[in-house]
Amino acid sequence: MKFIAVTLIAHRPDPVTGVRKSTHERFREVLGDAVLAEELGFDGFGVGERHERPFISSSPAVVLSHVAALTKRIRLFTAVTTLSLLDPVRAYEDYATLDHLSEGRLDLIIGKGNGTAQRELFHVTPEDQWERNAESYEVFRRIWRQDKVTARTRFRPPLTDSEVWPRPFQRPVRVWHGSATSKESVDLAARHGDPLFSANVTNPVEPYAELVRHYRERWEHYGHDPAGIAIGAGTAGVHVAPTSQEALAAYRPVFEAGLAFSRQAGLPVVFETLEDFAERSSALIGSPQQVIDKVHRYHERLGHTVLHLHADAHGLPDARHRASLELFQSLVAPVLRREIPDPPFPWEPALPLTQESARL
Secondary structure, three states: OEEEEEEOOEOOOOOOOOOOOOHHHHHHHHHHHHHHHHHHOOOEEEEOOOOOOOEOOOOHHHHHHHHHHHOOOOEEEEOOEEOOOOOHHHHHHHHHHHHHHOOOOEEEEEEOOOOHHHHHHOOOOOOOHHHHHHHHHHHHHHHHHOOOEEEOOOOOOOEEEEOOOOOOOOOOOEEEEEEOOOHHHHHHHHHHOOOEEEOOOOOOOHHHHHHHHHHHHHHHHOOOOHHHOOEEEOOOOEEEOOOHHHHHHHHHHHHHHHHHHHHHHOOOOOOOOHHHHHHHOOOEEEOHHHHHHHHHHHHHHHOOOEEEEEOOOOOOOHHHHHHHHHHHHHHHHHHHHHHOOOOOOOOOOOOOOOHHHHHO
């Protein structure tokens, strides 16, 4: 099993202290989280893309380029690239450049994105967002594979024998399809034989397991070998402590602050208590053995071989959050790496680091 640390770069007051860092401080915190993730042995670091409050992750390619300069080994993920909002030509140029700068360490997770504010910002409607996502991906995919592209498009000017530079480093980059609730994303992934990344954060496991079942059915429908399936899954939170009592006690202020925020904002509340959240959500809150057991329970339903954890402290003191991640990597990850297989494709950079590039 592989493990990635992910941030959506939310920029809002600390849920416990009420203090909000400056934008500059928040970005520096993200860079520190990325360096820590590599130091602790995570396999990937992901940055989301949002174009609305309270997030400042509107330019993941820029953030990941800086992360690439600070790290050497860890793979770089987008989580997710909102192709329904983007010109696929411009998105390709950004990410092909990033892939060169990172020595072939880039993985993309694409999705239509969500949120009324960002749809309105880009003049995307609920009715056309799925078609935009599919069209953008088709064009993006072809540009990555073909030196010249002709495409009759609906949502951007057509391409006629067009060249797009720079030409790619990874040939091609690996693209995961992020899915929270939609069969459209699942079908697009299965049609192209691409891996799936289930959001797996808001609800109990059942709706996500249903989408994964649909993905497997469509994968075989399109004639792909079931052995080639790769699935990733998210987690709703993480705090690992020596005992379950310590883990729950430390996480309780974070949960209660989040619950109060949801009620104040009129958001639906799925888990009314911390105990229910720790038991039925995908959150990994407990002792090392409890976390191992829970990942196995989810693996039985989803069959995932990649797991994402929150890179952010989310209201936990920084030292406590770091201790949790250290405990995860020392006592949880080694067991899961032995007991759950890796994805069925290489994880290393496309080409090994040369001595010259390693000095840059």
